[in-house]
Amino acid sequence: MLPLIQRMVVEEKKWLDQEEMVDCISISQSLPGVVAINTATYVGNRKAGLKGAIAASLGVILPSYIVIILAVTLLDVIGVNEYIAGAFTGVKAAVSGLILYSAIKLAKKSLKNLYSWVLFLVTFILVAVFDVSVIAVIVSGILLGILYIYLKRKEDKA
Amino acid sequence: MSHFAMFYLFFRIGLLGFGGGLAMLPLIFQGVQDFGFMSRQEFSNLVALSQITPGPVAVNAATYVGYNYSGFLGATVATLGVTLPSFILMFFVAKLVMKYYSTTVVSGSLWGIRPVVTALVACAALMVAETSLFNVHFFSMAFFSNLMTSVNIIPVFMFIVSFLLMIKTKINPIFVIILMGVVGAFTC
Numbered sequence A: 001m002l003p004l005i006q007r008m009v010v011e012e013k014k015w016l017d018q019e020e021m022v023d024c025i026s027i028s029q030s031l032p033g034v035v036a037i038n039t040a041t042y043v044g045n046r047k048a049g050l051k052g053a054i055a056a057s058l059g060v061i062l063p064s065y066i067v068i069i070l071a072v073t074l075l076d077v078i079g080v081n082e083y084i085a086g087a088f089t090g091v092k093a094a095v096s097g098l099i100l101y102s103a104i105k106l107a108k109k110s111l112k113n114l115y116s117w118v119l120f121l122v123t124f125i126l127v128a129v130f131d132v133s134v135i136a137v138i139v140s141g142i143l144l145g146i147l148y149i150y151l152k153r154k155e156d157k158a
Numbered sequence B: 001m002s003h004f005a006m007f008y009l010f011f012r013i014g015l016l017g018f019g020g021g022l023a024m025l026p027l028i029f030q031g032v033q034d035f036g037f038m039s040r041q042e043f044s045n046l047v048a049l050s051q052i053t054p055g056p057v058a059v060n061a062a063t064y065v066g067y068n069y070s071g072f073l074g075a076t077v078a079t080l081g082v083t084l085p086s087f088i089l090m091f092f093v094a095k096l097v098m099k100y101y102s103t104t105v106v107s108g109s110l111w112g113i114r115p116v117v118t119a120l121v122a123c124a125a126l127m128v129a130e131t132s133l134f135n136v137h138f139f140s141m142a143f144f145s146n147l148m149t150s151v152n153i154i155p156v157f158m159f160i161v162s163f164l165l166m167i168k169t170k171i172n173p174i175f176v177i178i179l180m181g182v183v184g185a186f187t188c
Helices: A002-012 A018-030 A035-078 A082-110 A114-128 A134-157 B003-016 B021-034 B040-052 B057-099 B104-130 B141-145 B153-168 B173-187
Strands: none
Touching (some): A002 A018, A002 A035, A018 B057, A082 A114, A082 B104, B003 B021, B003 B057, B021 B040, B040 B104
């Protein structure tokens, strides 16, 4: 979705220059929340303040909102037959392959030393095997990251 | 579950959902499960639906859960809940974060969250796999003691083909998904 937003905002509409768009995207990905809405809010705010931010966010939400309601309604009308169930199984098999591919791409970018590998493995085991609260692992990850950078900077200074 | 509780649930998901849609899936699932709202099977159907429809997964999930709960009102409450944290943070905090990007607290948080986000995406892959490739929970004795009956051969084959197509070719993912949906309709 981001490449599409980038092309529209920078090249077609010329609302932001390339450099600010790169900042906007990196901040959208760093902050929590829905990345597309983060980007929309930023761009809308830059161009037209609060009203712009609201308009841009609604613009990015509404298609999802409408399509999902239509899809749920449609599935209710058709009912669950064996073809639909089979199609869902096929789609899920493909989707799990695609998500695994995304995870591997992310791992190549984010797992670069022992510390990050350990944090990755511990998180995976805690959530996938022991069903530990995701909120707890996110908060722990943030605190450990701050501690790690703090100690590393202290060491670099010394 | 009251509308207020549902709003709070999705607000919390929006507030703590680092790393975008896929990484948010385990967070969303645990949240809706705690409310007794969805089975694992139903949730992964929603994920499947989200991948073949446009738009952010988290918004799709919020609309889906809310609409099933109480129609348009529920859909609107849940969707606003998941959207507001993004909106508030980007509107008020984005400039501040840019300014303090290199401080220990901000860069440490961002650095620490990355391996966690990667693990959460891996969990999401396993979660969806568990409802299509396997018949029982993957990390269980039952899985490994009855391997032949735990695994569904055709979906596993489709999973491997999809994964290889992604690695080896530049094929559009949506095409792979639709292809497997059509194959699945007639074979699963």
